[in-house]
Amino acid sequence: MKEEIRESIGLALERISSSENIETPKLDHFEVSIPKEEFGDLSTNIAMILASRMKTNPRALAEKLVNELAGEPYISSVKVAGPGFINITVTPSRWIDYLGDILSQKENYGKTKTGKNEKVMVEFVSANPTGPLHIGHGRGAAVGDALARILSWAGYDVYREYYINDVGLQMENLGRSTIARARELLGRPFEEPAYKGKYIKNIASDFIKRYGEEILDSPQEKAVPTASKFTGTAILDTIRKDLDDFRVSFDEWFSEKSLHDADEINKVINSFLGSKDIYEQDGAMWLKTESAGDEKDRVVRRANGITTYLAADIAYHKNKLDRGFSKLIDIWGADHHGYIPRMKASVSALGHDPKKLSPILVQMVSLKRGGKTISMSTRGGVFVTLREIIDEVGVDATRYFFLMRSSDSHLDFDVDLAKKRSDENPVFYIQYAHARCANIFVTAKEREIETKKFNEIDKSLLEGKYELRLIKKLAQFPDVVASCAESLQPHPITQYLTDVASSYHSFYHNNRVVTDDIKLSQARLALIESTMIVLKNGLSLLGVSAPDRM
RNA sequence: GCGCCCGUAGCUCAGCUGGAUAGAGCAUCGGACUUCUAAUCCGGGGGUCGCAGGUUCGAAUCCUGCCGGGCGUACCA
Numbered sequence: 001m002k003e004e005i006r007e008s009i010g011l012a013l014e015r016i017s018s019s020e021n022i023e024t025p026k027l028d029h030f031e032v033s034i035p036k037e038e039f040g041d042l043s044t045n046i047a048m049i050l051a052s053r054m055k056t057n058p059r060a061l062a063e064k065l066v067n068e069l070a071g072e073p074y075i076s077s078v079k080v081a082g083p084g085f086i087n088i089t090v091t092p093s094r095w096i097d098y099l100g101d102i103l104s105q106k107e108n109y110g111k112t113k114t115g116k117n118e119k120v121m122v123e124f125v126s127a128n129p130t131g132p133l134h135i136g137h138g139r140g141a142a143v144g145d146a147l148a149r150i151l152s153w154a155g156y157d158v159y160r161e162y163y164i165n166d167v168g169l170q171m172e173n174l175g176r177s178t179i180a181r182a183r184e185l186l187g188r189p190f191e192e193p194a195y196k197g198k199y200i201k202n203i204a205s206d207f208i209k210r211y212g213e214e215i216l217d218s219p220q221e222k223a224v225p226t227a228s229k230f231t232g233t234a235i236l237d238t239i240r241k242d243l244d245d246f247r248v249s250f251d252e253w254f255s256e257k258s259l260h261d262a263d264e265i266n267k268v269i270n271s272f273l274g275s276k277d278i279y280e281q282d283g284a285m286w287l288k289t290e291s292a293g294d295e296k297d298r299v300v301r302r303a304n305g306i307t308t309y310l311a312a313d314i315a316y317h318k319n320k321l322d323r324g325f326s327k328l329i330d331i332w333g334a335d336h337h338g339y340i341p342r343m344k345a346s347v348s349a350l351g352h353d354p355k356k357l358s359p360i361l362v363q364m365v366s367l368k369r370g371g372k373t374i375s376m377s378t379r380g381g382v383f384v385t386l387r388e389i390i391d392e393v394g395v396d397a398t399r400y401f402f403l404m405r406s407s408d409s410h411l412d413f414d415v416d417l418a419k420k421r422s423d424e425n426p427v428f429y430i431q432y433a434h435a436r437c438a439n440i441f442v443t444a445k446e447r448e449i450e451t452k453k454f455n456e457i458d459k460s461l462l463e464g465k466y467e468l469r470l471i472k473k474l475a476q477f478p479d480v481v482a483s484c485a486e487s488l489q490p491h492p493i494t495q496y497l498t499d500v501a502s503s504y505h506s507f508y509h510n511n512r513v514v515t516d517d518i519k520l521s522q523a524r525l526a527l528i529e530s531t532m533i534v535l536k537n538g539l540s541l542l543g544v545s546a547p548d549r550m
Numbered sequence: 551g552c553g554c555c556c557g558u559a560g561c562u563c564a565g566c567u568g569g570a571u572a573g574a575g576c577a578u579c580g581g582a583c584u585u586c587u588a589a590u591c592c593g594g595g596g597g598u599c600g601c602a603g604g605u606u607c608g609a610a611u612c613c614u615g616c617c618g619g620g621c622g623u624a625c626c627a
Contacts, residue, residue, distance in 0.1 A: 031569090035570080036570085036571090039570080043570090045569065048569070048607095048608095058607095081570070082569080082570040083569070083570070083607075083608075084569090085569080085570065087570095128627070130627095165627060167627095168626085168627060169626070169627075170626080170627055171627095256627095282625085283625095284625055285625095286625090293553085294553095295552070295553070295623065296623095298624095298625085299624090299625040300625090301625085302625045303625075304625090306625085308624095308625065308626085308627090309626070309627045310627095312627090313627095333621095334554085334555065334620090334621060334622090335621055335622065336622085337553085337554045337555075337621075337622065338553070338554075338621090338622050338623060339622095340554085341553090361554085361555075363555070363556085363620085363621085364620075364621075368562090404562095404563085404575095405562085405563065405564085406563085406564075408555060408556080409555085409556070409563070409564095410555085410556065410619095410620070410621095411562095411563095412561095412562060412563090414562075414576095417562095417576080420589095421589065422589055423588090423589055423590070424575085424576060424577095424589095425576095425589090426574095426575065426576090428589060429575090429589075429590090431589090432587080432589050432590080433590095435587075435589090436586080436587060436589095436590085439586065439587060440586050441586095442586080443586040444586080446586095447586095491564080492564085495564065495574070495575095498574075498575075499574090502574095505590055505591065506590090506591065506592090508586085508590075508591085509582095509588090509590060509591040509592085510591080512585065512586065513586060514586050515586090528586095549587090550587080550589070
């Protein structure tokens with residue numbers, strides 16, 4: 001609808017400027033928004049934006065536009081209001097026609113082509129395989145996954161990736177930890193392990209079963225890498241399982257080790273040599289990142305020839321760019337915010353526009369339970385796993401709660417609320433709306449009411465207040481998805497779905513769908529089916545199920 | 551110290567590429583079930599948008615300074 005209004009405004013402007021012999025001003029970003037109900041269906045501030053450039057005042061320009069727009073057949077009322085807003089009301093029949101779009105597009109309703117098939121990489125989670133995923137990772141997983149789904153609906157060619165830090169000192173420590181626990185299990189003397197979680201004990205036990213006690217007697221150079229690999233693989237398997245159960249999937253699990261094995265990291269550093277972006281000092285190679293807003297320049301290769309983590313990340317991002325992705329979205333924990341300038345600088349050094357990289361920071365999660373808030377800071381030592389929270393509150397509620405706030409806002413995860421099967425819980429409120437719709441079809445079938453095609457129903461029967469309010473909400477869906485894709489934020493979808501559910505429940509309360517009036521029943525069934533489609537599609541973008549029964 | 555995020559209703563948060571009387575959910579108060587699921591609906595109360603300046607026709611939104619909270623400040627990954 002917004003697009004239609006924009007086009008009409010564009011045409012109206014051309015007519016005005018040609019009749020007044022002035023140049024048509026460029027239409028940059030003026031707003032077409034949905035105002036309060038009493039103002040109309042849609043509203044635009046274009047007159048206020050353009051007035052000064054057209055050397056007139058906002059209200060005068062608005063009046064002219066109103067005269068032009070009044071001729072549009074789909075507009076029933078258009079008025080100037082306040083300082084120069086133009087408020088537009090669209091005819092009921094035009095709104096009702098949207099149901100035709102919804103019913104014909106079904107599971108595709110809401111998709112747009114705004115992304116123009118641009119290749120986008122969403123890299124997310126990418127947690128080190130040194131322990132199970134915690135709820136912070138879970139939030140990142142939910143956000144990255146939802147964003148990937150949204151972008152794909154908005155017409156982007158989306159690729160999802162998990163970057164595995166499977167190399168370096170931490171992997172070595174991980175292997176040593178397993179060996180230490182294995183020795184402990186066998187009653188041998190052992191060193192205090194670096195990784196203390198009980199999952200290491202389980203892995204250590206499997207490790208002995210797999211390689212036998214003798215492995216502990218082999219030289220460190222052999223035992224440690226064997227244990228590292230074994231442990232890393234085992235942990236990665238549980239991470240995969242957790243994410244799978246959380247309905248999060250990846251197109252690729254990208255191994256950092258593969259970059260080392262192909263010597264890609266040295267290659268990329270060497271390619272920088274001689275450029276203005278890199279210099280040598282104290283025997284080390286430094287990348288100029290301070291000019292990009294970093295606190296200081298950063299070492300990419302130490303004097304001893306060993307490359308740093310940043311160097312590997314540069315090679316990884318080069319790899320992404322080489323694969324043809326023009327938009328790189330990285331979902332990071334907020335504690336990595338200091339990393340943004342240096343990665344932007346790295347992308348520049350690679351000869352690309354740093355705007356191609358869009359890091360999304362996901363803020364920390366606190367758990368609220370029994371009125372008490374438990375902070376999840378790494379220091380606090382409190383460490384709730386994603387698995388625990390899924391098992392306790394379920395995937396639907398967990399995902400929804402992770403997605404209902406802006407990702408750069410700290411999240412208070414209210415466990416008690418998430419577990420409630422009642423109207424207090426927003427996710428159930430939405431799912432219940434869907435289940436109610438589904439149940440109406442069960443009733444309709446029992447009464448043997450035949451559902452009609454959209455062009456066979458009597459559309460004039462849907463012009464009531466509650467019907468139109470709901471239809472207008474449903475018609476917004478593609479705009480909402482496109483706008484989420486543009487701003488790279490999933491959370492407005494949750495608010496939107498709450499609005500749809502609310503309009504629906506309100507309609508439901510005031511109208512009976514299945515009645516003896518067959519024609520009316522059939523018209524309303526078309527509305528109910530449309531509602532189900534939007535609720536289901538919207539929930540699917542969040543990775544939340546749309547149950548038929550509750 | 552410096553950098554990033556946050557500070558909006560009792561609580562949790564939207565709104566922040568400037569626009570009309572600042573919104574939602576929960577909580578609270580008052581109403582509505584012989585009906586396709588009341589897991590619902592309808593209504594009320596509740597705000598110096600952290601503080602102080604500035605920019606302008608107009609500021610929760612932009613700028614500056616301060617206050618409060620979180621996070622980060624490695625030749626670790």
